[in-house]
Amino acid sequence: MSAPHFVIAGAGIGGLTMALSLARRGIASTVVEKRTGFGESGAGLQLTSNSGRVLDALDLALPLKRVSVSSHGLMIRRWRSGSELLEMPSSPERMPTPFRMLKRSDLHTVLLDAARAMPNIRLMVGRGVQEVSQSENGVSVTLSGQSGTGETIQSLGLIGADGLWSRVRDLTGDPSPPVFTGYEAWRAVVPARAVDKPRVTLHLGPGRHAVHYPVDGGKQINIVVVRQAKEAREGWSRDGERRIVTEHLAGASPALRELAGAAEGWQVWSLFDRKPAAMAQGRIALMGDAAHPILPFLAQGASLAIEDAAVLARLLAEKLGSEGAAGVPAAIASYAAARARRVARVQEESRGNGRSYHLGWPLSIARDFALKRLGPEGLRNRYGWLYDWRDEG
Numbered sequence: 001m002s003a004p005h006f007v008i009a010g011a012g013i014g015g016l017t018m019a020l021s022l023a024r025r026g027i028a029s030t031v032v033e034k035r036t037g038f039g040e041s042g043a044g045l046q047l048t049s050n051s052g053r054v055l056d057a058l059d060l061a062l063p064l065k066r067v068s069v070s071s072h073g074l075m076i077r078r079w080r081s082g083s084e085l086l087e088m089p090s091s092p093e094r095m096p097t098p099f100r101m102l103k104r105s106d107l108h109t110v111l112l113d114a115a116r117a118m119p120n121i122r123l124m125v126g127r128g129v130q131e132v133s134q135s136e137n138g139v140s141v142t143l144s145g146q147s148g149t150g151e152t153i154q155s156l157g158l159i160g161a162d163g164l165w166s167r168v169r170d171l172t173g174d175p176s177p178p179v180f181t182g183y184e185a186w187r188a189v190v191p192a193r194a195v196d197k198p199r200v201t202l203h204l205g206p207g208r209h210a211v212h213y214p215v216d217g218g219k220q221i222n223i224v225v226v227r228q229a230k231e232a233r234e235g236w237s238r239d240g241e242r243r244i245v246t247e248h249l250a251g252a253s254p255a256l257r258e259l260a261g262a263a264e265g266w267q268v269w270s271l272f273d274r275k276p277a278a279m280a281q282g283r284i285a286l287m288g289d290a291a292h293p294i295l296p297f298l299a300q301g302a303s304l305a306i307e308d309a310a311v312l313a314r315l316l317a318e319k320l321g322s323e324g325a326a327g328v329p330a331a332i333a334s335y336a337a338a339r340a341r342r343v344a345r346v347q348e349e350s351r352g353n354g355r356s357y358h359l360g361w362p363l364s365i366a367r368d369f370a371l372k373r374l375g376p377e378g379l380r381n382r383y384g385w386l387y388d389w390r391d392e393g
């Protein structure tokens with residue numbers, strides 16, 4: 001009998017974590033990535049303890065330490081005056097795994113280096129998953145790209161980790177397209193200043209907000225400005241004109257304007273929402289943004305993709321061990337059942353944060369009052385269910 005092998009569509013955060021999680025359990029994979037290069041700039045990520053534990057279990061704590069900054073908490077400020085609404089210092093007792101802040105490209109490089117070092121992970125770049133057909137014993141995945149359309153790979157299953165515009169999700173016959181939210185996120189990095197505390201700072205304003213935090217081992221600050229927009233553009237990101245963000249920040253606090261003014265270039269993401277998919281269809285599983293894109297207002301999209309990988313890899317390994325290849329559909333069905341409630345809750349929380357962040361006067365007064373009443377301890381407790389997550393297996 002040949003060794004178990006899966007095809008993973010997409011070498012993003014979710015796909016690479018999936019390949020590493022399978023490899024650790026002795027399961028081989030071929031990761032098919034549509035793009036030919038992985039270079040990207042500008043984007044930062046907050047990785048909270050729920051996903052941090054998964055990455056630590058993959059022995060990535062050391063390489064991550066080199067490129068990330070541990071957060072000392074959260075500061076929430078008012079848009080116009082910059083005055084303090086709530087300060088929540090981090091609590092090492094409550095969150096022993098570091099809350100990491102880093103560039104998305106640095107996380108990606110850490111995962112890619114680890115995947116390249118594993119003999120049972122094969123990376124195929126410049127090729128996209130195009131078609132799939134299932135039989136009782138496995139799937140046949142047809143690729144498009146470089147070496148000609150029609151190349152086919154046989155495996156025990158297909159894992160769709162191919163992001164918001166997932167081809168694999170389309171192949172499952174999913175009827176719900178991504179829907180533009182009316183918001184776009186402008187992202188840039190600026191040089192860090194000695195006075196900056198290593199924490200996440202959030203500025204709340206009517207119909208807008210901004211977030212910034214240090215990345216790149218503390219050498220740079222990642223800044224994200226979210227604004228309303230009339231129309232969406234598909235795709236991962238595009239360059240943004242500095243003039244537009246300057247106008248948008250005209251009524252912001254001097255500190256925020258100064259920080260943003262130091263940015264040399266901006267990249268813009270149109271923000272789309274999408275209903276959660278059926279995450280299992282026979283031998284096809286969906287994960288990460290392909291299954292449940294999360295609006296960035298809770299900073300959890302990448303974290304949930306990482307959690308998905310841990311759960312799916314464990315369940316596949318368990319079923320392969322007890323039932324062999326025939327157990328793959330049951331493992332994928334168990335994965336979908338295990339994840340459904342949590343991903344729906346995180347999606348909903350994130351949408352709720354967006355609504356609350358962007359409230360205008362006078363509702364913003366009620367929000368600010370509620371935040372002050374909640375206080376740092378209340379806020380920490382409110383998200384215990386999110387950050388305390390551990391894979392139960």
Ligand SMILES: Cc1cc2nc3c(=O)[nH]c(=O)nc-3n(C[C@H](O)[C@H](O)[C@H](O)COP(=O)(O)OP(=O)(O)OC[C@H]3O[C@@H](n4cnc5c(N)ncnc54)[C@H](O)[C@@H]3O)c2cc1C
Nearest residue numbers: 010012013014034046128129162163288289299301302303
């Ligand atoms: C402004 C903003 C801020 C964010 N901040 C945070 C944050 O602080 N914390 C956090 O956890 N998350 C954050 N996110 C969300 C996070 O970036 C995403 O949720 C995460 O990248 C999803 O990972 P993924 O692997 O599912 O998909 P992706 O990272 O999109 O990867 C999908 C991959 O699949 C490839 N692909 C596409 N189609 C095919 C195909 N047919 N065949 C093969 N390959 C294909 C793509 O090229 C890509 O490499 C933020 C997002 C935005 C927009």
